Amino acid sequence: MKLVLASKNQHKLVELQTILGQMGLEVVLESEIGIDVDVEETGVTFAENAMLKAKAVMEASGMAAIADDSGLMVDALNGEPGVYSARYGGRETDLDRTMLLLENMKDVPEEKRTGRFVSAIACALPDGREVTAEGVCEGTILFELRGNGGFGYDPVFYVPVLGKTFAEAGAEEKNAISHRGNALREFCKAWKESGLC
Ligand code: IMP
Numbered sequence: 001m002k003l004v005l006a007s008k009n010q011h012k013l014v015e016l017q018t019i020l021g022q023m024g025l026e027v028v029l030e031s032e033i034g035i036d037v038d039v040e041e042t043g044v045t046f047a048e049n050a051m052l053k054a055k056a057v058m059e060a061s062g063m064a065a066i067a068d069d070s071g072l073m074v075d076a077l078n079g080e081p082g083v084y085s086a087r088y089g090g091r092e093t094d095l096d097r098t099m100l101l102l103e104n105m106k107d108v109p110e111e112k113r114t115g116r117f118v119s120a121i122a123c124a125l126p127d128g129r130e131v132t133a134e135g136v137c138e139g140t141i142l143f144e145l146r147g148n149g150g151f152g153y154d155p156v157f158y159v160p161v162l163g164k165t166f167a168e169a170g171a172e173e174k175n176a177i178s179h180r181g182n183a184l185r186e187f188c189k190a191w192k193e194s195g196l197c
Contacts, residue, residue: 001196002026003123004033006057006067011151016066018175019184023191027066035060046070046083046120047132058124066123068180072153074101074115074141076108085152094152098145102156105141113141117157117179121187131190135182139166150174 003020005013005027017027030036039056043049046069053067071085081088081101088097105113116138123131137159145155147167154166159177166174175181 001064002028003064003066004035004057004061005029006037006039006053006065009151012068012180014171015175015178015180016068016184018171019181019188020066023188030057030061033061033063041069041083043069044083046118047122047134049083050120050122051124051130051132054122054124054130058126062126064123064125066121068119068121068183070117070119070179070183072101072115072117072157074105074113076105076112076114080104098153098156101141101153102143106143108141110140115139115141115157117153119179119183121180121183123187123191129194129196131187131194131196133183133186133190135179135184135186137177137179137182 003025005016013027013029020027037056037060039053041049041052043052049069050067054065057065071082073079073082089100091097091100116136119135121133139157139159142156142158146165147155150167157166159166161177162169162173
């Protein structure tokens, strides 16, 4: 089955296609089927926003649509940037948002710099069926950037089980333990349980 990904993020496409491809699902970007849906993320949870995006793209395309809504929750900042991760402080770029995070955490000592990435996956099918899943990945926020790979807050997110940041990890290494990887593995189970494959 072909699923339209409600996103313009090429990094997400690669991460989703790698795992969902193993179940025989093909993921395509909205742009590949000629649609461009701008969804206002008005939900207060990742799960709500993921479903808002999936439904909007399903309705616009008439095809099964999948969306990920994800972000970084930092304990010392009471869960921020959270659902505002992609627009933290109104900053325009990944680097600006990451620098703002470091600035807001400059007085937070090492032992209190814990946090986690959270990913909610939602799939909406034209016949009204829905499949959802969630995943997390625990880590700590460094005092400076480390590594050149990945995207978003990857260069400051240190993952103890890897011994490196997400930006220093290879794609496979990241997928194996990441919030999105974990959410997608849960999604695959839920998809099978729904009798969809
Ligand atoms: P979304 O596209 O609305 O789900 O926004 C997700 C935002 O959370 C991105 O813009 C990134 O800032 C951040 N984010 C989510 N997943 C990751 C990741 O795997 N690495 C780094 N940042 C991420």
